[in-house]
Amino acid sequence: MVSKNQELVETGEYLPIMEDFYTLQGEGAHTGKASYFIRIGGCDVGCHWCDVKESWDASKHPVTSIKTLIERIPENVKTVVLTGGEPSSYNLYPLTKLLKQRGFKIHMETSGSNEIRGHVDWICLSPKKLQRPVEKVINNAHELKCIIYNQNDFKFAEEYAAKVKESCELFLQPEWSKSKGIVPQIIHYILKNPKWKISIQTHKFLNIP
Known part of the structure; x- marks a missing residue:
């Protein structure tokens, strides 16, 4: 039996929201940009x-009206980032329509595990081995951000660099717990392959969300 909450979420008028907050973007092409983050609960990938990880179970997060959610965004905000969890799991047409009406630039951070159902200005694709991204997201990505956990991840990153459009910005990002050992390897790799740039999780160094 489909629950009332599930019915509400399917329409896109309500979403399971883990958290939403105003901070600086800490990673990738827009590092340092003031952005309002909306973290949607629920993930169909589940990287170890x-x-x-607390975002994975959508049932643990309150089903929230998108109108209520938008009312929480400060007036001075220019950019909204949809993240998760995995935001592509949801019908985001109603939310993104309202955000566009307010004049926001909409960014999404996604593994690409599903086609995006919504109007998004900037797609940051971070592909995962457990569930490969769908072709449409690969083709439309503005930014490719590959997490480097071990040596095999460089080959995985190159696989997707060959698939995205030529204008897509390419980033290698060390997995945080492995940063000390992985960062020198990434630097060495980028010096040999300068099409890539490094992405560092600056928000963790700055101690901000």
Whole structure:
């Protein structure tokens, strides 16, 4: 039996929201940009090194009206980042329509495990081995951010660098718990392959969300 909450979420008028907050983007092409983050609960990938595993179970997060959610965004905000969990799991057309009406630039951080159902200005694709991204997201990605946990991940990153469009920005990001050993390897790799740039989780150094 489908619960009332599930019915509400399917329409896209309500979403399971783990948290939403205003901070600086800490990673990738827009590092340092003031952004309002909306973290949607629920993930269909489940990476063992994920640093927000508490987001995985959508049932643990309150089903929230998108109108209520948007009312919490401060007036001075220009950029909204949809993240998770895995935001592509949801119908985001109603939310993104309202955000666009308010004049926001909409970014999404996604593994690409599902086609994106919504109007998004910037797609940051972070592909995962457990569930490969769908072709449409690969083709539309503006930014490719590959997490480097071990040596095999460089080959995985190159696989997707060959698939994204030429204008897509390419980043290698050390998995946080392995940073001390992985960062020198990434630097060495980028010096040999300068199409890549390094992405560091600056928000963790700055001690901000």
